[in-house]
Amino acid sequence: MPTLLEVKGLRKYFEVRTGGALSRKKGLVKAVDGVDFSLREGQTLSIVGESGCGKTTLCRVLLVLENPTGGTVLFKEVDAFSLKGKDLKRYRASVQPVFQDPYASLSPRLRVGAIINEPLEECGAFSKDARPVRIAAALKQVGLSENDVDRYPHEFSGGQRQRIALARALSTRPSLMILDEPVSALDVSVRANVMNLLKDLQAQYGMAYLLIAHDLATVRHMSHLIGVMYLGKMVERAPSEEFFSQPLHPYGQSLLVAAASEGYEDSAIQGEVPSPLNPPPGCCFHPRCPRAMAVCSQEAPSPKYVGADHMVACHLY
């Protein structure tokens, strides 16, 4: 299967003013600091990491909402940031997002039909007569009725709203869906339904997913590839089965333990994510790493391959 999305050395830095309102001191937040991966059609890459690791910034860059500070994004072998006009519209129709908060994702003053219609209208590929058909079909695909076109978002529950957001993303028949923690804000009982729906849709339409999550339990059954991010860097990336059977990076291992155990065990990683304005020297994980060595505080590890597809950035290997 051909490569759909190829990301190489992607970096996105934000300049921030540190100090008071009048100070000139500038700091740099390295939200995404060198991320590589490639995704094929119909595959799911799940990116896991704590808050602040850069997952949402990654999404925004891939959606061409921000310009990268460095690196390339190739979609169907074309640089996404070189696209303009009609090509950019086609890209936007092919790469659709679903965001985390179902209560903020739907414009409160628009009817469901208008919400789903928006990307259809903007991409210009669907005529005025074709759009209502697509809208009704999209609603049916997510398990809602086509009579819901008339209603307002506040008439729906959280799970239903997320389905509406999903219908909106599906309406343009995208090849890639970027799902930023799609179920985190939903009740646990509803999560399984939505994840199953996503899985069915993928089986039916062969879409690729970039699935962001902060815990592994949600994504286990859906992922083909797992990527672990920490403070803007990808510290481990492997096919799903290999990762779950043999996680290499200490951070990845702790995430797996946390997912497997129901309680708060002692083997969990202590401490909190450091501020991205001031990352630790060397390997950014070393202050919290149970297996840190002397070299970890001096030199940042470069990504190495253990096995054909298993990438890890750690001095242990």
Next chain:
Amino acid sequence: MQRWRSILEKVMHTPRFGRASLRRVSSMIKRRPSYILVPMFVLVAFVFVGIFASLLAPHSPTQIDLSAKYQPPVWGSGGDWDHLLGTDALGRDVLSRMIYGARVTLIFALSSVAISGTVGATLGLLAGYYGSWVGTIIMRLADIVLSLPMILIAMSVVMVIGQSLFTMILVVSLLSWAGSARIARAETLSLKEREFVALARAAGVPGLKILWRHILPNLVNTLVVVATLSMAGIILVESTLSFLGVGIPAPDPAWGTMVSDGRQALDSAWWVSVFPGICIGAVVIALSLVGDWLRDRLDPRLRQV
């Protein structure tokens, strides 16, 4: 085919002031607390009188009749039903002048609020959404305008250009837009960070369309409240300017002018000042009460997305 047509119709109709809004307004009114009835009635009466002034007034407001100078209201000695609320120094019927004054005040207030509200909201929207130097310039301009003394400037302008209703509307509008601009900008700043705006941008919707379709409809609630409350202030400004003699030019009736005219006879012919004064007070208080009620009903809902 018929079914798709109707879905299409519904989809294309992005509602801001459509049937849905009317339904919400009427349900809001049905669920009103009882104390709001009186101020709402006052406002409805104000608008009604303003619109139908020529049908309601028993006399012409500018007709001078020196034989009926300072006639007291109907219940006083010497009063009669011809001049229900008495006459002023030139024998003009107080009631008729009040009725026509309502019309002048209504036109003035609605125009000023409409112009300043539209200008302010637009500038605030643009400042909030696009930010950077455009936003900074607009906000500094707003700060300057807010610090200007409206009455003094109105007086100066009138002395240069001359008195007229149009002049007054112009001056007051140009000096009142800053309040709604600030509020619009604040709301826009918070709205533009919401996910539905990011989704619209990810879909490729251009900036102005996002402002019109996503941000402006969510501002309307707050802007309505601001408009109602600022109308109270604007009516007071008009009354003050007319009182000072730089407002509506004589002999056209205006409540402020009437209050001023009656000053020299306050101890004997009190009705010339008091009745228009009561009108000013009633309308301003009613607007404030209704504005507060609207804010309580509309704004929390806005948060409840």
